[in-house]
Amino acid sequence: MHISHLSLTNYRNYSRLAVELPPGPILLRGDNAQGKTSLLEAIFFLSTTRSVHARTDQQLINWLTLKQEPLPFARVEATVKTKLDSFRLAITLVRENDGFRKDIRLNGSKKRALDIVGKLTTVMFLPEDIELVTGAPAIRRRYLDTTLCQINPDYCQALTRYNKVLANRNALLKDLAERNGNADQLLYWDEQIAHDGATLVTQRHNAVLELDAVARQRHREVSGGKEGLRLYYAPSFDLYQRPKPDYQLPLLMEDLAPYSTVAPPVKEVRQTFLAYLQQSRREDIQRGVTLVGPHRDDLHFLVDGIDMTLYGSRGQQRTAALSTKLAEVALMQQSTGETPVLLLDDVMSELDAERRQHIINIVDQAGQALLTTTDWSDYDEAFRQRSKLFSVTMGQLEEVGQI
Ligand SMILES: Nc1ncnc2c1ncn2[C@@H]1O[C@H](COP(=O)(O)OP(=O)(O)OP(=O)(O)O)[C@@H](O)[C@H]1O
Ligand SMILES: [Mg+2]
Missing domain, CATH: 3.40.50.300 (P-loop containing nucleotide triphosphate hydrolases)
Incomplete structure (x- = not known):
């Protein structure tokens, strides 16, 4: 266009x-x-x-x-x-x-x-794109949101609702902490948040898989065949309820292998999210915020198994960010024609x-x-x-x- x-x-x-x-x-x-x-x-x-x-x-x-x-x-x-x-x-x-x-x-x-x-x-390229790799998780979430919103209006609607419901749930959590009220009031918000949250999680998961496939190729070209880039979506809760890999350590691919499968059906993700919400309820109330959910997700850039956010050289980080943006162009083209x-x-x-x-x-x-x-x-x-x-x-x- x-x-x-x-x-x-x-x-x-x-x-x-x-x-x-x-x-x-x-x-x-x-x-x-x-x-x-x-x-x-x-x-x-x-x-x-x-x-x-x-x-x-x-x-x-x-x-x-x-x-x-x-x-x-x-x-x-x-x-x-x-x-x-x-x-x-x-x-x-x-x-x-x-x-x-x-x-x-x-x-x-x-x-x-x-x-x-x-x-x-549109796809915007900025000199500060490197922050996609070096910056805080919020930057990577915003990146996924901006990309997915352009591709899929349902995603955008779910995101808008999710943010509203999250604010309401957090307000109730604070209220419960201060007044020691009945925690069952959370059930209503849990259902709402899990409903839209599951849409965000599954779509992010599948989009990152597509981005990964193209970014991998682009990165190989940009790095002259020297480096293997992988993009991994790291939801705040595991979709298969397994323990989380420790991204603080340099990682081997095998640790992440199960993450490369297509996201489970949205219904299942909803149930899993609800289970995690139940588990963290006590701590949520103590801290007055919702501790799990797509608002805590992250995206990891691994080159030959090493997390670029933590261990990448400046040049590697810049190349990883560039390859991802190039993949975004392809993703948008595939999705919209x-x-x-x-x-x-x-x-x-x-x-x-x-x-x-x-x-x-x-x-x-x-x-x-x-x-x-x-x-x-x-x-x-x-x-x-x-x-x-x-x-x-x-x-x-x-x-x-x-x-
Ligand atoms: N709301 C506004 N009304 C009028 N001028 C504005 C407004 N917001 C920003 N500007 C000014 O517009 C000018 C152009 O800014 P812009 O960032 O587009 O410049 P640029 O050509 O990209 O420059 P650079 O090469 O430094 O990046 C700046 O002087 C900026 O201060
Ligand atoms: Mg400028």
Whole structure:
């Protein structure tokens, strides 16, 4: 798929932008602070209804508009072309009470966020992708959630419900700890949490298996055949109720072998989750939080059996993260039948020549890819020649001829 037209109004440092975009690679060059990241962020926002960078939606609205306009708003709008279809997507942030609300439209009709996520599929590459491997488990969970939401609307719905129910269960746990109330009140929330939690767990499990299959191949290519990468989903409770492997130790593959099978049916996972909830109930009440569930899951990157998060060199970690992102592109393509739009924010400067080439290969297969840089020479002449070139200056785009 590709975006044929993009318009931004009062979005970050873009007061007004309207641009036609071709399929294929699009190179955006600009000095620092000109709006390169903001443009990719806007497209990602339209795709997922979330910003990769902002903590609140208000941060996306142009400062001047916010200060000067009585009714400030920001809008991102795009026309998207797929193999068989063409549609218009728009998100407008409009003032409501103290904050902002998203008005979401598909071909002009009002939609819920859940209805449009997955329409325009994107994969974002950022220099900080390495944090997928080096960072906290929450980063890996968010990664799985963002990917799966784009692929499967049911997942997104289950996730939204799960988070609400989890907050309610935690509130009750605190209340029980303080007032010594009847713990049976938890039963209702346990059922709810297990119902949606099981959906999340099984889908994460199966998606990681698919990611693993492709990431393994990509990693072999990126590392010149030297390293074997495996991705393992580590749910907070074991789906087969076996003891958990100790990821703190360098691991041998055999320890993890049972994890590589397809997830059990969702019904069984629900029962298992319920059993674990029962087991940890006392401690849950003492601590006032739910200690098991997909909100405590993790994802492990093992190279030749060694956990990269704990023991990887910087280069190995970067390669593992890159291979995983490349696999995500393939997963999205397999699941939706369309190539996602690739958004690569200044990733080349951090990579060596060989890894750059792997990115270029993927870009060449994509229906459309937007790549930002501060320096044209990050891309060789042949690549520049088959790309559309724009220069970005203070929230404006200008098409440039070949350099
Ligand atoms: N809500 C906003 N309103 C107006 N300007 C904003 C808003 N949020 C951020 N900016 C500014 O927009 C400018 C462009 O930011 P952006 O991150 O897109 O730059 P960039 O071109 O990616 O730069 P770099 O090369 O340093 O990554 C920055 O000066 C930033 O401070
Ligand atoms: Mg930037």
